Every structure is written in structure tokens, then in C-alpha cells.
Amino acid sequence: MSAVESRGAAAAGSDCVIVNDIEIMFGGQAGDGSLTTGDLIAGVFKRMGLEVYTYKDFPSRIRGGHTNYVIRAGEHANYGTADFVDGLIAFDVEAVETHVHELRPGGFVVFDSSSETLPDGVKRDDITWYLVPIGKIAKEEIGLELVRNTVSLGVLARLIGMDPAIVRADVAKVYGRKGERVVDLNLRAIEAGETYVDQHFAEWPSGYGLQGRPDVDRLIMMGNDAIGYGALAAGCRFMAGYPITPATDVLEFMAKFLPRYGGVAIQAEDELAAINMVIGAAFTGVRSMTATSGPGQALMTEAIGLAGVLEIPIVVVECARTGPSTGMPTKTEQSNLNHLIFGGHGEIPKIVLAPGTVEDSFYLSAAAFDLAERYQCPVFVLTEQALCQSKATLPRLDLGRVSVDRGKLVTEPVVFGEYKRFAFTDDGVSPRVTPGLEGGMHLAAGSEHGEAGVITENPKNRARMMEKRMRKLESALAHVPPPLVHGDAKADVAIFGYGANRGPIVEAQRRLAAEGVPTRFLELRTLWPFPEEEVRAFVAGTRAVFVVENNYTGQLDRLVRYVVGPLERMHRVLKYDGRPFRPIEIVEPIRRAAPARGLAEV
Amino acid sequence: MTTTMTPKDFATATPSWWCPGCGDYGVLSALKAALAELGKQPKDVAFVSGIGCSGKISGYLHSYAFHGVHGRALPVATAVKLANRDLTVIAAGGDGDGYAIGAGHFLHAVRRNPKMAYVVMDNQTYGLTKGQSSPTSQTGYITGTSPQGNPDAPINGLAVALAAGGTFLARGFSANPKHLVGLMKEAVEHDGFAIVEVMSPCVTYNKINTYAWFKQNVYYLDDGYDATDRVRAFEALTAEGKIPLGVIYREQRPTLETLTHLGATPIVDLRLDPQLRELVAIQDAYA
Structure with a gap:
């Protein structure tokens, strides 16, 4: 780590405010390759032994339009962005204008000065500016403007003290499949960026330090890949879907891997076809899934009712984005909870799971298939753009924790006339046959039907x-993934939340605790059937309750209120601008409404 | 087959909800006879229907029957075939189910060419909702929702299917069950997506396209007709005047099962083991 130690303020020196917690933003036009470079930076941080989270904020278009990629690295696994950006790599003036106010005082901007000049008005004087002709260096020194992202990586690596050996190894790895020439060009681009910094700048970014730690055997994975992987591990062998942001990655993952395990992934003509295909494959006995987002979920709603009444196990992944209608397709929101729980004509039993991390995305995705088969009903895996399209570091996934429990699936011939597919049972679950089994012939009808x-x-x-079907929810209640308690279980300030907000809430809790406001946070991993008892118990003995969610109407808050009744000490912490919470946006409202005991009396 | 099957082996005990004289009775008996003659077993037949009078047919055929939502029989049936290729898969529905609300799926099922039969029971009206115009109703057809006469031109389902790449197109008449049985058998045996459109009169609401009307307005393709000639088929399907009955077009092209590289073992019979070594190794690419 000599490069780190020699780099003045960039190392963990005396003027360091924060060691090993850095957030880098890459900003430019969509389609300019910044995603690849963002991934590269994330990979280098991971190999330096840090915990990494990435967040993509890109426009709903392929070329052009402002895009940015945030990479956060730190000692803690922060599943979310920080209050401030430490360093911005800006490829155009727009990136500076859009994000300069998000920079931490003392932070820095690397601006590509090849073709644009920074207007005076945007230049904050509490941050350091590095004007580097990145595009020009790429074009003139390397002979290929395309590698300007890699030049910028060289600049950044030098400025913040990233391990140069790791940087080179990762560049070689990422570009390796494109051949030696491409690897060589990119290595030269790194070198050129580093050299430029050495020759032109004497001051280094200040206020934080970066120290490598021993890397352990970990993964860096996107939420959507974890969902696909969990499904594959749990024996899902059929998927049908229709491309939709931000869910398409799941279909792409399954299309790549399913054929290797004898399964098939179909790109359907629309979401109506996709969900009906999933139901058809599941009727036949194959573990089946789809993945979609709000607009597709709306189209699937009728058929999900069919799966409910036919008691067919299906898994539906909802990667929520900003609605209504087209909304902001590439932005995050938690406004589909009502739709999943209450959407549809008629009433069916259904289960809604919500992972809060990439790791949990894997385990809950896998668990969804067992739940679907045990209770013969639709199971949703609800995630959001800020989690499902984000990458994070995580421990290796343990496939030994994945089970395949097929519930009351009948595999031995039955006697026709005696067997009843929809037999009334105590737990509401009836023995299930699949086509091809001797004696089990029956009509599976969306019309109301009798036991046979x-x-x-x-x-x-x-x-x-009706009672038989709905009873399955009661049977499932004790077997669905339980909520998790974070923070001080005895604290008198309670927080409710789920999904991508787990990260910023937990981080806010750490800071509030340091300020003298200990909190407890109930992370709901099953949103339906709603964990009424846990919620009721969690509210008891509190002086203030906060429900944190990304929507306007407080959808989770209403569920909590339905259980605990109207309480004056309940507060909503809402955000609906399409972007995930930064921790300060949770810290401040809690601090305001529930100040530390001592302070309240002043 | 060691056992001889009869149409009765495919009967259910459920009494029919169809009106006396409905054309759909002829479709049902032809289907039972075709399956029996082909030696199929009820346990190996997956029969998927849509919604409408025609959609009720799945309740009357002893099999693994599926009566889903309106217009979506084909996606369900396609996936049933992919999931268990050993099954004999048949989908059935009316002109409204297939050519209106399900028209999108119709085109894409034709393109995909899964091995299955699709029976379109065409009565040129919406029967179950009491006689509105359907996508195959004649222009000017007067109903409660078209009191000034249906303004739309009727859809020519088989011609559309031909244009979309259909590999087996046939048309029958429910009043000629013997002929229909032959078509159904060929459709079930066809290695691809086989459409049998059946003129199936609605005796309650459609007072124009009656049995008598059909008898005067259909003709049977003769031995000289070459069903492998695509241009000739298009002529037969689109010519003014009488309606052709018989196998109008057939060709062989790879099925969906082939093009999705399905193995010989049906997906449903695959052993599921989360601890497969290769499965665990997937995460190495993310390390």
C-alpha cells in the first residue's frame, strides 16, 4: 500500500475526518461507457477489502441524456448512498451543474476539460477542482478517444490512492475477453491518467483516507442476478417475461443459465402472455417464475387471480420503479405495495416478500418457490430499482441453505373419482397432481368450482x-420469512421500513445512536400476510414511531396504522422523487420529532 | 396401443351448459373420437380452453383440463407443452377468445410453432354475453352493441395465420363430424402448431350464419388441391364466394421445442438439486 501511504492527505493522515468511507460519482452522457468504468472502480474497491454498494442513476434512453453511476466503498456494508458525494468525475458541464451541490465540503471534482470550459458560477470554493483534458489525453496519447473512461480511472486512482496493482489487474481482467490489444490500450490509458496527475497537481483530495484491507473471498453481485440465482438454485426451470426496466436483468440471467439446467426462458409477446405461460408451466409441475415492473404487473393482475383460484404455485418478481403509467422507468420507488397486496378483482391468498440486501435477494427468491408450492399460491418477490440494479459486496452464497420442498405434490397414481384436486383440508392446502399422473384428471377452472x-x-x-383458500394464509403465517430487528431492541424510538431502505435506515440509526437517540428498526421481509403481531409488539412502549418509505401516500404506514390504530406519535418519512434516501434524510426528521432525551428538556 | 379407446373414455359426467343444437356439440364429439382413434389416454392430454360458450368445452373432455382467463389459452398451452413435451396439448376457444381479446397471442403462437392443436370454434357472435358482434361477424351484423350494424370487416383468421407463418391450417364444419374427426386427428399429429377452425353455428343468437346458410356457403377441397402450395392456399382462403373446408395448408418447420433446445426429458421430470456443483460454481464469476 505504498502508493496510499505516500499520498499525503489521501492517506489516513492527521487531517482525516473519515477513513475508508468514500463515495465516487461518475457523471456524463448515457452510452459513453461510464457503467463499465463504474463497475471497474467497484471491483477495485472490493479487492482492496472494502464493502461496496453501487447505484445507477441513468435516463430512460440508450445514447445521450445525463447519467451517473455512484460507487460507495467503506468499512461497513452500507446498502445505500451517503449524505454527500466525495468525488465527482464529470465528463461534461451538465454533470457538474447537476451534482455539484451534492459534494461534501472538502470533496473534489475531476472535470474533463477537453472540449468544455466550466462556467464560473458552478465553481464552489470549498471543493478542489482538477481540470484534466481526459478526452484529449485518450485521443492524442493513446490514439483512441473511447478509452477516456479508463484514463479517468487512472486519474481517480492516483488522486485517492487506489492500489495501482489491483487497478491494473482488474483492467486486464475486465478487458481480457476483448483481446490483448484492448487490454494494452486500457493499461496505457491508466498510466496516462496517473502521469497527468503526477505532473500537474501537487494537492490531493483531503478529509478522508483510503486504506486497503485484506480481501476475503466475497462476491460483488447485482440484486437482480441474486434473484435469478436464487430461483435457479431453488429449482426454477421455466421463466417467461417481457423486457421491462428494471426487471429485464432477471430474464437475461435466466435466459443464460436455464438451458444449462434443462429449463427454458421465453421472451413473451407481452406480460399477459408471460404470466399465463408461467401459470401453464406451473400447472404442469415445473417451478416457474416471471419478473416485471409496475406496468407489467398491472397487466398480469387478472391472471394472478387465476393462479390464486386454481391454487397454482407461481413466483412473480416485481422490480418496482417510479409510477404511475410510464413514470420514470429507470428510477426507484416503493409505490407498488398496495398493488401487490390489494390488486386484483376478488380475493386470493398471496405472499409478498421483500429482501433488503443483495444477499437476502438470493435467499428470499429461493424461499419463494418453497412457499409457493407449500401453499399453492402466487408469491411475490418485491424489490426496487435502488436495490435490484445495484451491486454490492456480500459473503459467498450458501446453497446448502436452499431447500426444495414441493409441499403436497402427489407423485403416485390416484384413483379417479376418489381424488379431489381442491379437497377441503384443515390447512387449506389440497394434494396436487400434475398432468400425466394416472387417475388425477380434473378440470382446473377459474370459475368457482367444487372439490373435484x-x-x-x-x-x-x-x-x-373461499374459506379453504384464504385459510392458507393463516397456515403460512408462521412459516414466512420473519422481520429483522436492527439497532437497540430496547430503544423507545421505533422505525419501520423494508427493501432498499434497509441500508440508509441502518446507517441513520448508527448516527442517531451516536447523537444520543437510540432506535430500533423492524425490517419487514414479509409484507403479506402482514406480520400483525410483531408490528403491534414493536410499537409498544415507544415514544415515537417512524415509517420510512419511497412513496407519497404512505402505503406501509397505512398497513401499520391498520394494526396499531391511530397514534399521535407516528410519523411518516416519505420520499418520492425517484431517488433513494440518503441517510441524512432519515436522520433529520427523526432528530426533529424525537430529539435526544436531554435535549428535549433544554 | 394395447387398449382400445372409445370416445366415451373422454367423456366427463358434467352436464353440458350449451343450448340444444349448439354447433359446439359437434366439435366436442369430433375431438373425443379423434383422441380415441389416435389411442390417446386422458391422463396424457392437456386441454386448455378460453372463455365464452366455446371455453366451456374443457369441462366436458375427460383429461387434464384447464379453463383460464379470457383470451389466454394459447400462452398457457404453449408453456404446458414446453414444460412437459410428452403431453398431447390441445387448446380450444371461440372466435372472440382467439381473434379479439387473444389475437396477439394467436399471432405469436403461430410464429413459435409449438407442437399442439388449436381449435377455433367460430360462431360469428358473442354467445355467452347474449349475442354481440364478434371479430368474425359480417359487416352490418345487427346486435345490441351494433344497432346500426357492425361497422368492422370480419377477420380472416386462417389467412392471418398463413401470413404469420402457420404450418397447419384446416377448416371444418361442426355438422360434418366425420370430416372434422379427420382434421382433428391430423392436427393432433402435426409436428407444429395446427389450427382447426370450425364453423360452429350459434342457434340462439346468430340468425344469419345458420346451419342452412353454411350448407349453402361451404365447399370441400378436392383431391386435386395441393395443400403445400402457399400461394394457392392464400387464394383459397381469400377468394370471394364459398368457404373452403379441409386441410388448406401444411408445411414442416422446426418446432418451438426444437428451437428452445429442449432435451428429450421433459422439464417437469428434471431432478432438482440446489447443491449441484455447477450451480454452486456460478458465483465464481462474481468473486
């Missing part, structure tokens, strides 16, 4: 059949 499947409008049967 024959369509009937008999009122007594209708009531009993």
Missing part, C-alpha cells in the same frame, strides 16, 4: 371454498 373441480355456483360450496 366441477364448476358450480352453489352458495355453500362457494363460502367453504
Whole structure:
């Protein structure tokens, strides 16, 4: 780590405020390759032994339009962005204008001065400016303007003290499949960036330090890949989907891997086809899934009711984005919770799971298939753009924790006339046969039916059949993934939240605790059936309760209130601008409404 | 087959909800006879239907029957075939189910060419909602929703399917069950997506396209007709005047099962083991 130690303020020196917590933003036009470079930076931080989280904020277009990629690295696994950006790599004036106010005082900007000049108005004087003709260096020294991202990586690496050996090894690895020439060009680009810094700048970014730690065997994975991987591990062998941001990655993952395990992934003509295909494959006995986002979820809603009444196990991944209608397709939101829980005509049992980390995305995705088969109902895995398209470091995934429990699946011949597909049972779950099994022939009808499947409008049967189906939710309640308590379990300030907000909430908790406001946070991993008892117990004995979520109407808050009743000490912490919470946006409202005990009396 | 199957082996005990004289009875008996003659077993037949009078047919055929939502029989049936290629898969629905609400899926099922039969029971009206115009109703057809006469031109489903790459197109008449049985058998045996459109009169609401009307307005393709000639097929399907009955077009092209590289073992029979070594190794690429 000599490069680090020799770099004055960039190392953990005496003027360091924060050691090993840095957030870098790459800003420019979409399609200019900044995503690849962003991934490269994330990889280098990981290999330096740090915990990494990335967040993509890109426009809903392929070329052009402002895009940025945030890479956060630190000692803690922070599943979210920080209050401030430490360093901005800006490829155009727009990137500076859009983000300069997000920089930490003392932070820095690397600006590509090849073709644009910074207007005076944007130049904050509490940050350091590094004007580097990045594009020009790429074009004139390397002979290829395309490598300007890599030049910028060289500049950044030098400025903040990234391990040069790791930088080179990762560049060689990432570009390796494109051949030796490309690797060589990019290595030269790194060198050129470093050299420029050495020759032109004497001052280094200040206020934090970067220290490598021993790297352990870990992964860096995107939420959507973890969901696909979990499904594959749990025996999902059929997927149908329709491309939609931010869910398409799941279909791409499955399209790549399913054929290797004998399965198939189909790109359907629309979401109506996709969900009906999933139901068809599941009817046949194959573990099946789809993945979609709000607009597609809306189209699938009718057929999900069908799966409910036919008692067919399906898994539906919802990668939520900003709605309504097209909304902001590449931005995050938690406004689909009501839709998943209450959407649809008629009433069916369903289960809604919500992972809070990439790691949990894997385990809950896998668990969804067992739950679907045990309770023969649709199971949703609800995630959001800020988690499902983000990458994070995580321990290796333990496939030994993945089970394949097929519930009441009948594999031995049954006697026709005796067997009843929709038999009334105590737990509401009926033995399930699949086509090809001797004796199990029946009609699976979306119309109300009797135990044997024959369509009937008999009122007594209708009531009993409703009760049988809905009873499955009660049976499932004790077996769904439990909520997690973070922070001080005895604290008198309670927080509710789920999904991508786990990261910023936990970080806010650490800071609040340091300020004398200990908190407890109930991270809900199953949102339906709603964990009423845990929620009720969690509110007891508190002086203030906060529900943190990314929507306007407080959808989770309403669920909590439904259980605990109206409470004056309940507060909503809402954000609906399409961007995830930064921790300060949670710290401040809690600090305001529930100040530290001593302070409240002043 | 060691056992001889009869149409009765495919009957259910469920009484029919169809009106007396409905054309759909002819479709049902032809289907039962075709399956029996082909020696199929009810346990190996997956029968998927849509919504409408025609969609009720799945309740009357002893099999693994599926009665889903309106217009979506084809995506369900396609996936059933992919998931268990050993099954005999048949989808059935009406002109509204297939050519209106499900028209998108119709085109894409044709393109995909899974090995299955699709029976379109065409009565040129919406029966179950009490007689509105359908996508195959004649222009000017007067109904409760088209009191001034249906303004739309009727859709020519088989011609559309031909243009979309259909590999087996046939048309029958429910009043000629013997002929229909032959078509159904060929459709079930066809190695690809086989459409049998059946003129199936609605005796309650459609007072124009009646049995008598059909008898005067259909003709049977004769032995001289070459069903492998695509241009000739398009002429037969689009010519003014009488409606052709028989196998109108057939060709062989790779099925969806082939093009998705399905193995010989049906997906449903694959052993699931989370600890497969290769499965664990996937994460090495993320290390």
C-alpha cells in the first residue's frame, strides 16, 4: 500500500475526518461507457477489502441524456448512498451543474476539460477542482478517444490512492475477453491518467483516507442476478417475461443459465402472455417464475387471480420503479405495495416478500418457490430499482441453505373419482397432481368450482371454498420469512421500513445512536400476510414511531396504522422523487420529532 | 396401443351448459373420437380452453383440463407443452377468445410453432354475453352493441395465420363430424402448431350464419388441391364466394421445442438439486 501511504492527505493522515468511507460519482452522457468504468472502480474497491454498494442513476434512453453511476466503498456494508458525494468525475458541464451541490465540503471534482470550459458560477470554493483534458489525453496519447473512461480511472486512482496493482489487474481482467490489444490500450490509458496527475497537481483530495484491507473471498453481485440465482438454485426451470426496466436483468440471467439446467426462458409477446405461460408451466409441475415492473404487473393482475383460484404455485418478481403509467422507468420507488397486496378483482391468498440486501435477494427468491408450492399460491418477490440494479459486496452464497420442498405434490397414481384436486383440508392446502399422473384428471377452472373441480355456483360450496383458500394464509403465517430487528431492541424510538431502505435506515440509526437517540428498526421481509403481531409488539412502549418509505401516500404506514390504530406519535418519512434516501434524510426528521432525551428538556 | 379407446373414455359426467343444437356439440364429439382413434389416454392430454360458450368445452373432455382467463389459452398451452413435451396439448376457444381479446397471442403462437392443436370454434357472435358482434361477424351484423350494424370487416383468421407463418391450417364444419374427426386427428399429429377452425353455428343468437346458410356457403377441397402450395392456399382462403373446408395448408418447420433446445426429458421430470456443483460454481464469476 505504498502508493496510499505516500499520498499525503489521501492517506489516513492527521487531517482525516473519515477513513475508508468514500463515495465516487461518475457523471456524463448515457452510452459513453461510464457503467463499465463504474463497475471497474467497484471491483477495485472490493479487492482492496472494502464493502461496496453501487447505484445507477441513468435516463430512460440508450445514447445521450445525463447519467451517473455512484460507487460507495467503506468499512461497513452500507446498502445505500451517503449524505454527500466525495468525488465527482464529470465528463461534461451538465454533470457538474447537476451534482455539484451534492459534494461534501472538502470533496473534489475531476472535470474533463477537453472540449468544455466550466462556467464560473458552478465553481464552489470549498471543493478542489482538477481540470484534466481526459478526452484529449485518450485521443492524442493513446490514439483512441473511447478509452477516456479508463484514463479517468487512472486519474481517480492516483488522486485517492487506489492500489495501482489491483487497478491494473482488474483492467486486464475486465478487458481480457476483448483481446490483448484492448487490454494494452486500457493499461496505457491508466498510466496516462496517473502521469497527468503526477505532473500537474501537487494537492490531493483531503478529509478522508483510503486504506486497503485484506480481501476475503466475497462476491460483488447485482440484486437482480441474486434473484435469478436464487430461483435457479431453488429449482426454477421455466421463466417467461417481457423486457421491462428494471426487471429485464432477471430474464437475461435466466435466459443464460436455464438451458444449462434443462429449463427454458421465453421472451413473451407481452406480460399477459408471460404470466399465463408461467401459470401453464406451473400447472404442469415445473417451478416457474416471471419478473416485471409496475406496468407489467398491472397487466398480469387478472391472471394472478387465476393462479390464486386454481391454487397454482407461481413466483412473480416485481422490480418496482417510479409510477404511475410510464413514470420514470429507470428510477426507484416503493409505490407498488398496495398493488401487490390489494390488486386484483376478488380475493386470493398471496405472499409478498421483500429482501433488503443483495444477499437476502438470493435467499428470499429461493424461499419463494418453497412457499409457493407449500401453499399453492402466487408469491411475490418485491424489490426496487435502488436495490435490484445495484451491486454490492456480500459473503459467498450458501446453497446448502436452499431447500426444495414441493409441499403436497402427489407423485403416485390416484384413483379417479376418489381424488379431489381442491379437497377441503384443515390447512387449506389440497394434494396436487400434475398432468400425466394416472387417475388425477380434473378440470382446473377459474370459475368457482367444487372439490373435484366441477364448476358450480352453489352458495355453500362457494363460502367453504373461499374459506379453504384464504385459510392458507393463516397456515403460512408462521412459516414466512420473519422481520429483522436492527439497532437497540430496547430503544423507545421505533422505525419501520423494508427493501432498499434497509441500508440508509441502518446507517441513520448508527448516527442517531451516536447523537444520543437510540432506535430500533423492524425490517419487514414479509409484507403479506402482514406480520400483525410483531408490528403491534414493536410499537409498544415507544415514544415515537417512524415509517420510512419511497412513496407519497404512505402505503406501509397505512398497513401499520391498520394494526396499531391511530397514534399521535407516528410519523411518516416519505420520499418520492425517484431517488433513494440518503441517510441524512432519515436522520433529520427523526432528530426533529424525537430529539435526544436531554435535549428535549433544554 | 394395447387398449382400445372409445370416445366415451373422454367423456366427463358434467352436464353440458350449451343450448340444444349448439354447433359446439359437434366439435366436442369430433375431438373425443379423434383422441380415441389416435389411442390417446386422458391422463396424457392437456386441454386448455378460453372463455365464452366455446371455453366451456374443457369441462366436458375427460383429461387434464384447464379453463383460464379470457383470451389466454394459447400462452398457457404453449408453456404446458414446453414444460412437459410428452403431453398431447390441445387448446380450444371461440372466435372472440382467439381473434379479439387473444389475437396477439394467436399471432405469436403461430410464429413459435409449438407442437399442439388449436381449435377455433367460430360462431360469428358473442354467445355467452347474449349475442354481440364478434371479430368474425359480417359487416352490418345487427346486435345490441351494433344497432346500426357492425361497422368492422370480419377477420380472416386462417389467412392471418398463413401470413404469420402457420404450418397447419384446416377448416371444418361442426355438422360434418366425420370430416372434422379427420382434421382433428391430423392436427393432433402435426409436428407444429395446427389450427382447426370450425364453423360452429350459434342457434340462439346468430340468425344469419345458420346451419342452412353454411350448407349453402361451404365447399370441400378436392383431391386435386395441393395443400403445400402457399400461394394457392392464400387464394383459397381469400377468394370471394364459398368457404373452403379441409386441410388448406401444411408445411414442416422446426418446432418451438426444437428451437428452445429442449432435451428429450421433459422439464417437469428434471431432478432438482440446489447443491449441484455447477450451480454452486456460478458465483465464481462474481468473486
